[in-house]
Amino acid sequence: MNIRLSEAPKTSASSVPDPVLFGFNGPSGHVLGRGAARRLPAGNAATLGSRVATALASVGAEELIGGALPFDRRAEDCLWQCRRAPAPEPTGIAPRGLPLPDWRLRHQPSATDYARAVTRALAMMYEESGRQNALEKIVLARTLLVESQAPIPVEALMSRLHADRTVTAFRVALPAGPAHPQDRVLCGATPELLVQKTGRLVLSHPLAGSARRLADPVADREGAEALAGSAKDHREHALVVEAILDTLSPYCRDLSCPEGTTVTSTRSMWHLGTRIEGRLRDEDTPSVVLASALHPTPAVCGVPTMRAAKLIAELEPVARDFYAGAVGWCDGKGDGAWYVAIRCAEISGRQARLYAGAGIVPGSDPMAEAAETGAKFGAFLAALGLPADAGLEGLRKDGED
Numbered sequence: 001m002n003i004r005l006s007e008a009p010k011t012s013a014s015s016v017p018d019p020v021l022f023g024f025n026g027p028s029g030h031v032l033g034r035g036a037a038r039r040l041p042a043g044n045a046a047t048l049g050s051r052v053a054t055a056l057a058s059v060g061a062e063e064l065i066g067g068a069l070p071f072d073r074r075a076e077d078c079l080w081q082c083r084r085a086p087a088p089e090p091t092g093i094a095p096r097g098l099p100l101p102d103w104r105l106r107h108q109p110s111a112t113d114y115a116r117a118v119t120r121a122l123a124m125m126y127e128e129s130g131r132q133n134a135l136e137k138i139v140l141a142r143t144l145l146v147e148s149q150a151p152i153p154v155e156a157l158m159s160r161l162h163a164d165r166t167v168t169a170f171r172v173a174l175p176a177g178p179a180h181p182q183d184r185v186l187c188g189a190t191p192e193l194l195v196q197k198t199g200r201l202v203l204s205h206p207l208a209g210s211a212r213r214l215a216d217p218v219a220d221r222e223g224a225e226a227l228a229g230s231a232k233d234h235r236e237h238a239l240v241v242e243a244i245l246d247t248l249s250p251y252c253r254d255l256s257c258p259e260g261t262t263v264t265s266t267r268s269m270w271h272l273g274t275r276i277e278g279r280l281r282d283e284d285t286p287s288v289v290l291a292s293a294l295h296p297t298p299a300v301c302g303v304p305t306m307r308a309a310k311l312i313a314e315l316e317p318v319a320r321d322f323y324a325g326a327v328g329w330c331d332g333k334g335d336g337a338w339y340v341a342i343r344c345a346e347i348s349g350r351q352a353r354l355y356a357g358a359g360i361v362p363g364s365d366p367m368a369e370a371a372e373t374g375a376k377f378g379a380f381l382a383a384l385g386l387p388a389d390a391g392l393e394g395l396r397k398d399g400e401d
């Protein structure tokens with residue numbers, strides 16, 4: 001079946017299911033957008049508020065708006081208005097197509113070139129230190145291109161990504177366009193909640209500061225303890241929390257971090273995280289508008305934001321596209337959840353481009369940051385049925401498994 005998403009999908013024949021426009025499956029439940037789809041007029045962050053307001057006026061009780069905001073605020077987003085479908089009943093039959101039968105991997109850039117870019121960013125930070133508008137943090141990413149002989153089965157991938165119940169498995173259909181001749185799916189398992197709005201309540205749970213989980217329980221626990229005590233990681237994290245508090249405070253009548261900063265985990269990574277809770281002044285502010293106001297946080301971009309974004313475009317050889325943007329959904333009242341689009345890949349036919357980034361602050365070690373990005377590929381690689389440590393090529397220390 002080859003449905004071109006660039007056109008609004010027609011009402012399908014009874015035996016052919018409507019294509020999924022977006023899906024989210026994680027700790028806060030299962031949300032599926034499928035059927036009777038219209039794409040919101042494409043535009044960038046500057047026009048998002050007015051496009052969403054127009055669309056929300058026509059969103060019915062059984063409908064949602066959902067999709068993806070790109071990393072670059074000047075680039076076009078991809079938002080769908082469509083039916084909210086019930087979560088499919090488990091069939092007991094495992095979706096097929098994984099592990100991938102034949103595959104090869106290409107690092108773009110290589111870990112060594114990535115580490116060189118980190119070194120350049122660090123040199124800039126040290127040189128500018130103390131000056132106005134000095135670069136304090138930058139998040140640099142690299143990619144891993146997986147090419148298979150067979151099409152990558154998104155349904156099966158989603159169920160394998162959802163095996164880790166700490167993360168939100170997500171998929172968003174991206175239509176073909178001039179730069180992308182084929183339809184694509186952005187698919188991943190994010191641990192990071194950008195913003196959730198329910199009535200007047202807002203919640204954000206930024207993560208920054210990471211360590212790879214290890215098979216040996218003692219070493220694993222030591223890794224978490226080292227992260228909890230790492231001044232560099234706490235500095236890196238605090239910049240994100242400050243930015244989120246600054247952005248949300250004008251929208252909120254109260255805002256706090258009741259639990260402070262704690263160590264959280266997925267199956268493959270430890271992170272520093274801070275739960276931020278608040279109450280909105282105006283409960284009609286749609287969650288997608290809050291997500292757009294927050295994006296990009298220093299968890300994926302840097303401080304100062306504009307400088308970091310410009311430098312990312314110069315130092316990263318592959319465009320981020322929707323990686324490190326935001327993915328999510330909202331209902332007719334604007335309630336919904338938006339996540340940071342990380343631990344993900346853009347999938348097109350037989351190819352998946354995985355992305356992973358790491359926050360760089362003074363004190364960062366370039367090869368350690370390359371290894372951190374390698375570890376962050378792990379969950380997605382494992383879901384594809386590939387070796388989870390394939391992203392660590394050339395980076396393992398002697399004695400590590």
Ligand SMILES: C=C(O[C@@H]1C=C(C(=O)O)C=C[C@H]1O)C(=O)O
Pocket residue numbers: 139141192207208209210271299300324342343355356357358359360376
């Ligand atoms: C940028 C990514 O992750 C972000 C960066 C982190 C870090 O630098 O420690 C941690 C969590 C995420 O906010 C990614 O996974 O690609």
